[in-house]
Amino acid sequence: QPVSNRFDAMNHAERERMFEDLFQRHKAPIQRLCFAWLNGSGEVEDLFQEIMSHVWNALPNFRGEAQIGTWLYRIAVNTALLYRRKWRPAEPLPEVVDQSAGAHQNLEDRERLDALRRAVAVLGDQDRLIVTLLLEGLSYREIAEVTGLTVNYVGVKLSRIKQAIEQRMTEECHGAI
Numbered sequence: 001q002p003v004s005n006r007f008d009a010m011n012h013a014e015r016e017r018m019f020e021d022l023f024q025r026h027k028a029p030i031q032r033l034c035f036a037w038l039n040g041s042g043e044v045e046d047l048f049q050e051i052m053s054h055v056w057n058a059l060p061n062f063r064g065e066a067q068i069g070t071w072l073y074r075i076a077v078n079t080a081l082l083y084r085r086k087w088r089p090a091e092p093l094p095e096v097v098d099q100s101a102g103a104h105q106n107l108e109d110r111e112r113l114d115a116l117r118r119a120v121a122v123l124g125d126q127d128r129l130i131v132t133l134l135l136e137g138l139s140y141r142e143i144a145e146v147t148g149l150t151v152n153y154v155g156v157k158l159s160r161i162k163q164a165i166e167q168r169m170t171e172e173c174h175g176a177i
Contacts, residue, residue: 015059022055022072029136030076036132037080037125051079066145073138073146077129084125112169119168127161134158 034047054075062071120131126147133143140158144151 015056019056019059022068023052026069026072030072032136033073033076033129033132034080036120036128037084043083047080047083050083051076054079067142070138070142070145073133073142077146080129081125115169115172116165118172119165122168123161123164127157127164130154130157131161 030051031044031048034044034051038044038047055072058075062068066074120128123131130143130147133146138146140151140154143149143154147154149157
């Protein structure tokens, strides 16, 4: 049964239910994507709202040719690209360590997490997006669909990104930065 038939005749109530389901299942990952894309600036919620608005408007056009999660990420990335053009990226990074978890982490773990966060923050937009999608559990194939890259190139990029992060963290630990 083609999935597209289910979406072609979507009425308003079905659209609302589908949107609510998407919102509930993907709210946290999309918010993290916004956070990563804007380096945690105060405009994360604005970008999130803009993404969800675009999802609502695009929902009747979803044909089911891709997984709905991949389709949603593609909208999020496209919206973030447009949003970022009007954004100034030079805001300091906020603290992302969960304070309740911080009580159980030693100082060295927190410092390493902070170093990792700083290393990811200085990556280029596409690299930061790829890392964020990987951390959200997307497969290389799904990352390729979202970013428009080939699966092989996603693997190459991730290898290079890991090397860059490791190098940056090593340099930071040895006081080179």
